[in-house]
Amino acid sequence: MKTYxxxxxxxxxxxxxxxxxxxxxxxxxxxxxxxCGSSPSSSRASTPYATAPTLELDDGTCISEAMAICRxxxxxxxxxxxxxxxxxxxxxxxxxxxxxxxxxxxxxxxMLRNTHAAFVQRGLPGIAEPIEQVAGVVERGRGRLRRFSxxxxxQLGKSRFMAGDAFSVADITAFCALDFLARLLETPxxxxxxxxxxxxxxxxxxxxxxxxx
Amino acid sequence: MKTYxxxxxxxxxxxxxxxxxxxxxxxxxxxxxxxCGSSPSSSRASTPYATAPTLELDDGTCISEAMAICRxxxxxxxxxxxxxxxxxxxxxxxxxxxxxxxxxxxxxxxMLRNTHAAFVQRGLPGIAEPIEQVAGVVERGRGRLRRFSxxxxxQLGKSRFMAGDAFSVADITAFCALDFLARLLETPxxxxxxxxxxxxxxxxxxxxxxxxx
Numbered sequence: 001m002k003t004y005x006x007x008x009x010x011x012x013x014x015x016x017x018x019x020x021x022x023x024x025x026x027x028x029x030x031x032x033x034x035x036c037g038s039s040p041s042s043s044r045a046s047t048p049y050a051t052a053p054t055l056e057l058d059d060g061t062c063i064s065e066a067m068a069i070c071r072x073x074x075x076x077x078x079x080x081x082x083x084x085x086x087x088x089x090x091x092x093x094x095x096x097x098x099x100x101x102x103x104x105x106x107x108x109x110x111m112l113r114n115t116h117a118a119f120v121q122r123g124l125p126g127i128a129e130p131i132e133q134v135a136g137v138v139e140r141g142r143g144r145l146r147r148f149s150x151x152x153x154x155q156l157g158k159s160r161f162m163a164g165d166a167f168s169v170a171d172i173t174a175f176c177a178l179d180f181l182a183r184l185l186e187t188p189x190x191x192x193x194x195x196x197x198x199x200x201x202x203x204x205x206x207x208x209x210x211x212x213x
Numbered sequence: 214m215k216t217y218x219x220x221x222x223x224x225x226x227x228x229x230x231x232x233x234x235x236x237x238x239x240x241x242x243x244x245x246x247x248x249c250g251s252s253p254s255s256s257r258a259s260t261p262y263a264t265a266p267t268l269e270l271d272d273g274t275c276i277s278e279a280m281a282i283c284r285x286x287x288x289x290x291x292x293x294x295x296x297x298x299x300x301x302x303x304x305x306x307x308x309x310x311x312x313x314x315x316x317x318x319x320x321x322x323x324m325l326r327n328t329h330a331a332f333v334q335r336g337l338p339g340i341a342e343p344i345e346q347v348a349g350v351v352e353r354g355r356g357r358l359r360r361f362s363x364x365x366x367x368q369l370g371k372s373r374f375m376a377g378d379a380f381s382v383a384d385i386t387a388f389c390a391l392d393f394l395a396r397l398l399e400t401p402x403x404x405x406x407x408x409x410x411x412x413x414x415x416x417x418x419x420x421x422x423x424x425x426x
Binding site for chain 1 (some may be wrong): 256268270274276278280281284285286288289300301303304305307310312326337339342343344345347349350352353357358360362398421
């Protein structure tokens with residue numbers, strides 16, 4: 001078993017942080033430096049979009065999509081729970097995880113991949129075919145970030161973590177995206193979002209953060 | 214308990230089809246006709262993006278995001294399993310569901326919302342703020358559809374359903390998107406994708422299809 005990884009990118013970091021929170025050690029193979037996250041030819045055949053992260057099981061099954069990989073380990077190693085325990089909190093975790101993904105994580109794709117010279121013809125992740133950059137979505141990405149920041153700030157005024165009192169994979173997705181925005185796109189959490197800033201500082205102190213950095 | 218619904222849209226249909234497959238009956242409140250899917254003011258306060266579908270529980274908790282709603286019912290009513298039974302098939306289902314969502318379901322958003330007059334300043338779902346249309350992403354949407362069609366056609370040459378031998382929520386997301394593309398955007402499954410066409414015809418015969426139409 002191993003995971004094809006891209007150290008620099010925010011999306012694969014979600015899996016590393018998840019594994020660190022679970023205390024699991026899965027071999028990583030860095031593939032990102034080859035061509036902005038494309039996988040090596042061995043895995044390219046089995047993963048149609050050739051994206052990192054991809055988990056390759058011992059029977060050859062390849063699982064791509066960060067949350068699908070996390071789901072696999074949540075099922076095999078349930079504790080500590082990172083995807084909820086009961087029906088309602090499972091749903092609330094999934095709701096906030098998807099909001100974080102379509103909020104700041106998509107914002108990164110829209111803001112970075114559609115302008116930066118390293119991503120010419122790579123406007124979306126994957127290497128199946130050239131994908132033109134569309135500069136018009138950069139502002140859309142900023143809007144995604146703005147809306148998520150406002151709604152999660154409101155939520156974090158009521159609860160310790162994104163999906164309630166327990167740390168979850170929703171915090172992992174949100175943190176990995178917001179940390180990347182702060183460090184590499186010079187877009188830190190805005191000062192007026194005091195609850196989001198409180199949460200960000202608290203999550204940043206978890207051992208899984210340097211372990212996955 | 215009730216679900217805020219938008220009958221015409223492909224995304225809320227996923228929840229209706231999921232409930233029909235489970236044999237569950239949840240009251241629906243149609244909100245889509247008001248303003249292209251915006252929720253009424255009662256639910257708007259509790260759902261920051263005011264999107265349909267949103268599940269309102271009897272304790273007032275509002276769950277948005279179609280897959281979060283499905284996760285809730287999968288946990289309470291596990292049979293028939295629509296999100297996998299064991300670790301590996303749970304992961305494979307989630308991988309294909311997310312691919313279907315970011316493939317043809319996103320393609321609809323990109324192709325329809327960024328050109329149609331009904332969606333001026335509504336380039337993404339939700340009513341939190343005006344979102345400009347970006348015509349440049351229409352071609353991007355077509356590419357998402359093309360790549361998903363090619364990769365799922367290959368997959369369906371090997372298995373009966375998207376994620377293996379069992380019907381799952383991955384089939385629901387893919388079907389709801391591809392059926393909308395065929396019927397309302399005049400973009401049917403391409404003739405060369407023979408396996409995808411075989412699958413589409415087979416899923417179309419399930420009782421949950423007319424029940425959710």
